[in-house]
Ligand code: BJW
């Protein structure tokens with residue numbers, strides 16, 4: 084039988100004290116205490132859709148207006164949110180470790196930029212960001228924090244399951260300034276490949292780290308879901324911070340159950 088993961092904080096802190104290269108893999112749960120909804124479980128729906136229905140190239144092709152409503156709503160929501168003590172604990176630990184010639188890196192699945200806002204510098208955003216657009220015609224990528232992102236989406240995107248689809252015509256959705264092509268959010272949808280450079284650099288960090296933290300992710304979406312189990316299989320300690328057990332828990336050495344805004348600052352202080 085497998086050993087149960089330990090929840091001994093003193094033992095974890097000893098491992099952390101001696102680690103030279105720490106990778107923190109984060110998911111939606113780290114932003115939950117900032118007020119950003121997670122994807123799975125209660126509250127994970129926008130209207131009657133979950134992420135797997137609407138965060139796809141097929142959904143965008145079929146109804147770009149609906150998908151833009153979804154992202155427009157989430158951009159506005161996130162613009163009103165701030166990093167919480169878990170994001171800040173990681174950013175502060177990165178600075179402290181750097182002063183001691185050690186390294187902490189965050190690999191996030193989140194697209195909310197709250198790690199950046201907290202001051203994290205060593206950051207890989209696996210699934211892109213809410214605040215960049217990409218042209219579907221010329222491929223140009225641009226930062227964009229406009230609210231609303233275009234006049235036709237002003238006041239649209241209500242998450243209410245009874246809200247009516249705005250059916251904005253394509254010509255009035257966000258368009259490219261260079262070529263007038265239709266813009267899309269610069270995020271990674273189901274069935275799409277991750278940016279190969281981001282993926283390669285993240286993989287290098289994972290291959291050389293001597294401690295891995297898995298924070299606020301259900302560990303069901305690939306390829307991120309296999310990162311921590313791979314590190315663990317190398318014999319490197321992995322510590323999970325989550326409000327519940329996940330499919331990965333059994334393979335990790337440590338599991339700290341509870342909101343990571345409370346558990347992580349204690350672990351990394
Ligand atoms: C707290 C907390 C608190 C709450 N404190 N904790 C291999 C096998 C099977 C399938 C595949 C495979 N390889 C690829 C696939 C297909 C697919 C996939 O993984 N599907 C699975 C669902 C099975 N993957 C892909 O398509 C990926 N592309 C790819 O691999 O390309 C090559 C390829 C394609 C197809 C076939 C084979 C190869 C791309 C995935 C892109 C995911 N995109 C999304 C949307 C991004 C844009 C957007 O946000 O709109 O990314 S989906 C969504 O899920 C989002 C998230 O980043 C991602 C992960 O979710 P996360 O962060 O784990 O959130 P939750 O909600 O699931 O969990 C929150 C956790 O927090 C929970 O555990 C809570 O308990 C916890 N929690 N409060 C601590 N306070």
Ligand code: ZN
Pocket residue numbers: 218219220221222223259260261262263264
């Ligand atoms: Zn263009």
